[in-house]
Amino acid sequence: ETGVTQSPTHLIKTRGQQVTLRCSSQSGHNTVSWYQQALGQGPQFIFQYYREEENGRGNFPPRFSGLQFPNYSSELNVNALELDDSALYLCASSLVPGNYGYTFGSGTRLTVV
Amino acid sequence: TQLLEQSPQFLSIQEGENLTVYCNSSSVFSSLQWYRQEPGEGPVLLVTVVTGGEVKKLKRLTFQFGDARKDSSLHITAAQPGDTGLYLCAGPRGGGSYIPTFGRGTSLIVHP
Numbered sequence: 736e737t738g739v740t741q742s743p744t745h746l747i748k749t750r751g752q753q754v755t756l757r758c759s760s761q762s763g764h765n766t767v768s769w770y771q772q773a774l775g776q777g778p779q780f781i782f783q784y785y786r787e788e789e790n791g792r793g794n795f796p797p798r799f800s801g802l803q804f805p806n807y808s809s810e811l812n813v814n815a816l817e818l819d820d821s822a823l824y825l826c827a828s829s830l831v832p833g834n835y836g837y838t839f840g841s842g843t844r845l846t847v848v
Numbered sequence: 849t850q851l852l853e854q855s856p857q858f859l860s861i862q863e864g865e866n867l868t869v870y871c872n873s874s875s876v877f878s879s880l881q882w883y884r885q886e887p888g889e890g891p892v893l894l895v896t897v898v899t900g901g902e903v904k905k906l907k908r909l910t911f912q913f914g915d916a917r918k919d920s921s922l923h924i925t926a927a928q929p930g931d932t933g934l935y936l937c938a939g940p941r942g943g944g945s946y947i948p949t950f951g952r953g954t955s956l957i958v959h960p
Binding site for chain 1: 854881888889890891892893896936941945946947948949950951952953
């Protein structure tokens with residue numbers, strides 16, 4: 736059983752650019768959630784996808800958008816990058832949206848300069 | 849969104865010491881989860897507590913859910929350097945959503 740895999744592991748972008756982060760969910764999991772974790776903070780919920788539809792969204796601006804594909808993998812897109820977007824971006828998958836146990840990937844470390 | 853406050857924010861102890869970290873809220877939670885996150889990794893689920901007053905043990909870790917389901921604690925007995933990490937509590941966001949909302953975490957360092 737494979738876990739959650741994220742790519743790339745590290746990324747450096749310039750302010751104003753766009754970025755796409757990718758996540759492959761754990762086998763059998765149809766729900767993917769994305770979190771942003773700034774240094775010294777707990778993960779902050781961005782949004783969740785369930786069966787290719789957005790199933791909940793946190794307090795993030797529209798320039799944060801996402802997709803889920805038929806194989807349940809997912810993308811997080813961020814437009815017009817700002818310095819404050821520098822963070823660890825975590826993807827988590829679960830069996831169903833209401834499942835207690837979330838399996839997290841190791842994250843993508845994004846640095847905006 | 850229901851908020852979770854964790855204390856202390858930082859903890860630095862010697863191997864063999866005992867410690868307790870806390871997770872508190874003014875809201876009632878249907879469940880709470882504890883995760884441990886090591887540097888460069890994502891959080892790993894340790895336990896889920898569901899019933900008020902519930903106590904769960906995981907080797908040297910003891911988790912308790914408050915009777916009113918507004919708080920939880922994690923007690924570690926005879927801490928080891930391998931226990932070093934960020935301990936996060938999480939609970940459903942509320943409003944019918946099961947999506948976990950996280951506290952800020954307690955950063956624990958156990959020195960050999």
